[in-house]
Amino acid sequence: xxxxxxxxxxxxxxxxxxxxxxxxxxxxxxxxxxxxxxxxxxxxxxxxxxxxxxxxxxxxxxxxxxxxxxxxxxxxxxxxxxxxxxxxxxxxxxxxxxxxxxxxxxxxxxxxxxxxxxxxxxxxxxxxxxxxxxxxxxxxxxxxxxxxxxxxxxxxxxxxxxxxxxxxxxxxxxxxxxxxxxxxxxxxxxxxxxxxxxxxxxxxxxxxxxxxxxxxxxxxxxxxxxxxxxxxxxxxxxxxxxxxxxxxxxxxxxxxxxxxxxxxxxxxxxxxxxxxxxxxxxxxxx
Amino acid sequence: xxxxxxxxxxxxxxxxxxxxxxxxxxxxxxxxxxxxxxxxxxxxxxxxxxxxxxxxxxxxxxxxxxxxxxxxxxxxxxxxxxxxxxxxxxxxxxxxxxxxxxxxxxxxxxxxxxxxxxxxxxxxxxxxxxxxxxxxxxxxxxxxxxxxxxxxxxxxxxxxxxxxxxxxxxxxxxxxxxxxxxxxxxxxxxxxxxxxxxxxxxxxxxxxxxxxxxxxxxxxxxxxxxxxxxxxxxxxxxxxxxxxxxxxxxxxxxxxxxxxxxxxxxxxxxxxxxxxxxxxxxxxxxxxxxx
Numbered sequence: 001x002x003x004x005x006x007x008x009x010x011x012x013x014x015x016x017x018x019x020x021x022x023x024x025x026x027x028x029x030x031x032x033x034x035x036x037x038x039x040x041x042x043x044x045x046x047x048x049x050x051x052x053x054x055x056x057x058x059x060x061x062x063x064x065x066x067x068x069x070x071x072x073x074x075x076x077x078x079x080x081x082x083x084x085x086x087x088x089x090x091x092x093x094x095x096x097x098x099x100x101x102x103x104x105x106x107x108x109x110x111x112x113x114x115x116x117x118x119x120x121x122x123x124x125x126x127x128x129x130x131x132x133x134x135x136x137x138x139x140x141x142x143x144x145x146x147x148x149x150x151x152x153x154x155x156x157x158x159x160x161x162x163x164x165x166x167x168x169x170x171x172x173x174x175x176x177x178x179x180x181x182x183x184x185x186x187x188x189x190x191x192x193x194x195x196x197x198x199x200x201x202x203x204x205x206x207x208x209x210x211x212x213x214x215x216x217x218x219x220x221x222x223x224x225x226x227x228x229x230x231x232x233x234x235x236x237x238x239x240x241x242x243x244x245x246x247x248x249x250x251x252x253x254x255x256x257x258x259x260x261x262x263x264x265x266x267x268x269x270x271x272x273x274x275x276x277x278x279x280x281x282x283x284x285x286x
Numbered sequence: 287x288x289x290x291x292x293x294x295x296x297x298x299x300x301x302x303x304x305x306x307x308x309x310x311x312x313x314x315x316x317x318x319x320x321x322x323x324x325x326x327x328x329x330x331x332x333x334x335x336x337x338x339x340x341x342x343x344x345x346x347x348x349x350x351x352x353x354x355x356x357x358x359x360x361x362x363x364x365x366x367x368x369x370x371x372x373x374x375x376x377x378x379x380x381x382x383x384x385x386x387x388x389x390x391x392x393x394x395x396x397x398x399x400x401x402x403x404x405x406x407x408x409x410x411x412x413x414x415x416x417x418x419x420x421x422x423x424x425x426x427x428x429x430x431x432x433x434x435x436x437x438x439x440x441x442x443x444x445x446x447x448x449x450x451x452x453x454x455x456x457x458x459x460x461x462x463x464x465x466x467x468x469x470x471x472x473x474x475x476x477x478x479x480x481x482x483x484x485x486x487x488x489x490x491x492x493x494x495x496x497x498x499x500x501x502x503x504x505x506x507x508x509x510x511x512x513x514x515x516x517x518x519x520x521x522x523x524x525x526x527x528x529x530x531x532x533x534x535x536x537x538x539x540x541x542x543x544x545x546x547x548x549x550x551x552x553x554x555x556x557x558x559x560x561x562x563x564x565x566x567x568x569x570x571x572x573x574x575x576x577x
Contacts, residue, residue, distance in 0.1 A: 033410060036410060128555045255402040
C-alpha cells in the first residue's frame with residue numbers, strides 16, 4: 001500500500017516536471033521569433049543572405065537602424081501614429097462613456113433598438129463598410145489627412161458596450177441624490193459618473209490605443225503619402241525598399257523599432273492588460 | 287415647453303448622438319451603400335451602371351478566383367481555429383497560477399503588431415537562409431519553400447496567426463478555468479475519478495460556454511483574415527493563399543471593380559453572420575452554466 005502511494009507520488013512529480021519542461025520549451029519557441037528579429041537587425045546584407053546562416057551577427061552594427069530611420073523618416077511616422085492613436089483613443093473614450101451612461105442609467109424611448117443597432121456593428125465584417133467609407137473620405141477630400149483615420153476611430157461600439165456594463169454597476173442612489181439636488185444629467189455624468197469609471201476607462205484606453213496603433217488596411221488606403229503614413233504602414237514598405245528585392249536586415253530593424261516601444265508599455269502594464277483581456281475579451285490588431 | 291419625459295428622451299439622445307452619428311456615417315450608411323453598389327458595375331470614377339444580380343452570378347459561376355478564395359477561407363479557418371484553440375487549451379490547462387513569466391511569454395505575440403510579426407515570419411520562412419529550414423535541415427527533416435509553395439502557403443500563414451493568437455485565447459480560457467469551483471474536483475476525486483476522467487466530466491462541461499465563445503471569436507477572426515495574407519504572400523503563389531477579404535481588396539483597389547468587390551463583401555457578410563448565428567445557437571443549447 002505504502003509502496004503504491006510512493007510510486008503514485010513519483011509519477012505525479014514526473015508528470016509535473018515533464019509538463020513544466022514542455023511549457024518552457026513552448027515558451028522558448030514563442031520567444032524565438034523576437035530573438036531572431038533582433039539578431040537579424042544587426043546583420044549586414046551579405047551576412048543575412050549567407051548560406052549556411054550565422055546565428056549571432058559577426059559584428060553588432062547599428063547601420064540598419066540608421067538606414068531605416070532615414071529611409072522612412074521614422075520620427076515623423078512615429079509622430080503620425082501617436083497623434084492618430086491618442087486623438088482617436090481620447091475621443092472614443094468620451095463618446096463611449098457618454099453613450100454607455102445613457103444606455104445604463106437613462107430610460108428613454110428607442111433605447112433598446114439603438115443599443116442593438118450599436119451592438120450589431122461589432123459582428124459586421126469590416127470589409128462590408130470599406131469601399132463606401134473610402135468613397136466618403138475621398139469625396140470629403142480627406143485622403144492624406146489625419147482626420148480620415150481619426151474620425152471613424154471616434155466611435156467604438158465595443159467601448160459603448162463595455163462602458164454600459166461598467167456604469168450599470170454604479171448605484172442609482174448616488175445619481176438620484178444628485179438629481180434631487182438639481183444636478184443636470186450632463187453634470188452628473190461629468191462630475192460623478194466619469195470619475196467613477198476610471199478603471200474601465202483605463203482598460204479601454206490601453207486597447208483602443210493598441211487597435212489604432214496597429215491598424216493597417218485603412219491607414220494604408222487613406223494616408224498613402226510618405227510623410228502622412230503611420231509607422232505600421234511605413235515598415236510594411238521595408239520589404240521592398242531597394243530595387244524590389246527583400247532586404248531582411250532593414251525589415252528586421254524596422255520591426256524592432258516598431259515592436260520595442262509596445263513591448264516596454266506591455267511589460268510595465270502587463271497586469272492591467274492581461275486583466276483587461278480576461279474581463280472584456282478584447283483583442284488588438286486584425 | 288417640453289414635458290419631462292420628452293426632455294429626458296432628448297437628453298438621452300444627446301448622450302448617444304456622437305456615437306450614433308459616427309456609426310451612421312461610417313457603418314450603417316456604408317453597409318446600405320455596399321448592398322446597393324453590389325448591383326452596379328462601377329469603377330469608382332465614372333457613374334455606376336445597373337447590372338442586377340449578374341455580379342453575384344458571375345462570382346459563383348465564372349469567377350475561378352472567388353471559388354478558390356472561398357475554399358481557401360474554409361480550409362484556413364479550420365486550420366487556424368483548431369490549432370489556436372487546441373494549443374491555447376493545452377497552455378491554459380498546463381500553466382499554473384505561479385508561472386507569471388510563462389503567461390507573459392505566451393501573451394507577447396498578441397500585442398505585437400501584425401505587420402511586424404509578418405516581417406519576422408517571412409524572414410524565418412525564407413527557403414534558403416531562413417531559420418525554419420535551417421532548423422529542419424539540422425535535424426535532417428524535410429524542408430519546404432513555405433510561403434512560396436502553393437501546397438504550404440496557406441498553412442504557413444495560419445502558423446503565424448496561431449503564434450500571434452494563442453496567448454489571447456489562453457488568457458480567456460484561464461479565466462474560464464479559474465471560475466470552476468474546486469469542490470467539483472474534490473467531489474470527483476472522492477469518487478475516485480482519474481485526471482482524464484476529471485478533465486472529461488468536470489472541466490470540459492463546465493468550460494463549454496468559454497470554449498464556444500473563443501471558438502466563435504477565432505472563427506470570425508480567421509474567416510476575415512487580411513493583413514497576414516497581404517504581408518506574407520499577397521495571395522500567391524497562383525491564388526493558393528488568396529482569401530475572400532484579399533480578393534475584395536484586389537477587386538476594389540487594384541482592378542477598381544467596386545461592384546464586384548461589394549458583391550463579394552455581401553457574400554462574406556452572409557457567411558460570417560451564418561457562422562455567428564450557428565455558434566450562438568450552439569451556445570444557447572449548450573446552456574450557460576451557473577455555479
